[in-house]
Amino acid sequence: MLVHKTVRSNRERSERALELMETVGLAKRYADIYPHELDGGRRQRIGIAKALSLNPKFIVCDEPVSALDVSIQAQILNLLMDLQESRNLAYMFITHDLSVVRHISTKIIVMYLGQVVEACPTKDLFTKMLHPYTKALLSAIPVPSLHNRREKIILNGELTSPINPEDACRFAPRCIYAGEECFTSTPVLREILPGHKAACHLVEEINAVKPAAVSVS
Numbered sequence: 001m002l003v004h005k006t007v008r009s010n011r012e013r014s015e016r017a018l019e020l021m022e023t024v025g026l027a028k029r030y031a032d033i034y035p036h037e038l039d040g041g042r043r044q045r046i047g048i049a050k051a052l053s054l055n056p057k058f059i060v061c062d063e064p065v066s067a068l069d070v071s072i073q074a075q076i077l078n079l080l081m082d083l084q085e086s087r088n089l090a091y092m093f094i095t096h097d098l099s100v101v102r103h104i105s106t107k108i109i110v111m112y113l114g115q116v117v118e119a120c121p122t123k124d125l126f127t128k129m130l131h132p133y134t135k136a137l138l139s140a141i142p143v144p145s146l147h148n149r150r151e152k153i154i155l156n157g158e159l160t161s162p163i164n165p166e167d168a169c170r171f172a173p174r175c176i177y178a179g180e181e182c183f184t185s186t187p188v189l190r191e192i193l194p195g196h197k198a199a200c201h202l203v204e205e206i207n208a209v210k211p212a213a214v215s216v217s
Contacts, residue, residue: 001013001016001053001054004054006053006054016053017031017049018031020049020052020053021049023049023052023083024045024046024048024049024052024079024083025045025079026042026045026046026049030042039072040067040068040072041068041072041075041076044064044065044068044072044076045076045079047064048064048076048079048080048083052083052087056089057088057089057090058089058090058091058092059089059090059091059092060091060092060094061080061091061092061093061094062094063094063095063096064076064080064093064095065077065095065097065100066095066096066097073100077100077103077104080104081104091104093105098137098138098141099141101122102122102126105122106121106122107119107120107121107122108120108121108122108125110125110131110133110134110137112133112170112171113159113160113162113165113170113171114162114170115170115199116189116197116199117131117133117134117171117189117198117199117200118130118131118133118134118196118197118198118199119189119196119197119198120193120195120196120197121195121196124193124195124196125138126138128193128196128207130192130193130196130198130200130203130206130207130209131171131198131199131200131203132171132175132176132177132200132206133171133175135153136153136155139151139152139153140152140153155174156174157173157174157175158173158174159173159174160172160173167184167185167186168182168183168184168185168186169182169183169185169186169187169199169200169201170186177202177205177206178202179201179202181201182201182202185201187199187200187201192204192207192209193209
């Protein structure tokens with residue numbers, strides 16, 4: 001706030017800090033506490049308060065709950081969602097935990113080695129995943145049931161170098177469906193179902209869907 005000159009005095013800065021603490025659910029008694037005296041959940045709330053201090057409209061959240069236990073994760077996610085609604089915020093939420101993504105997001109982009117392999121509304125990804133990598137990711141989510149167990153897809157093969165990749169599908173060396181074309185050209189991200197895109201040469205064959213109609217002008 002001092003760097004961006006959004007406060008004019010130390011008193012105004014202190015008042016604003018206390019206001020932000022209240023916003024993120026931190027009691028005033030923590031104002032003079034050192035960081036090492038706080039648990040992970042409260043330190044994360046401080047990070048959120050700092051992010052809110054300049055009244056942003058867009059916030060990048062990079063693994064904001066990965067180091068927290070499950071109960072604290074839920075508190076922080078609920079706080080973020082409440083702030084999103086009350087302040088009309090947009091988040092870009094980066095995480096490897098798809099159960100967290102499902103809870104907080106409206107749209108999902110799945111990436112593999114720096115490339116987008118699937119993009120769609122959240123509800124569509126969990127009911128009709130298209131890309132083989134997405135299928136493997138979702139298969140790793142634990143199912144709390146003894147009777148409806150999900151078969152986990154184990155990925156074998158070597159990772160493609162992200163530094164100097166060849167003109168090929170980067171997931172091909174680990175994909176059980178990969179054919180000759182997958183090793184010789186990079187698939188483009190295209191719409192397979194309404195609002196649902198995937199980058200895979202064999203996506204229609206794998207998922208038994210009809211190719212999307214292409215309009216030619």
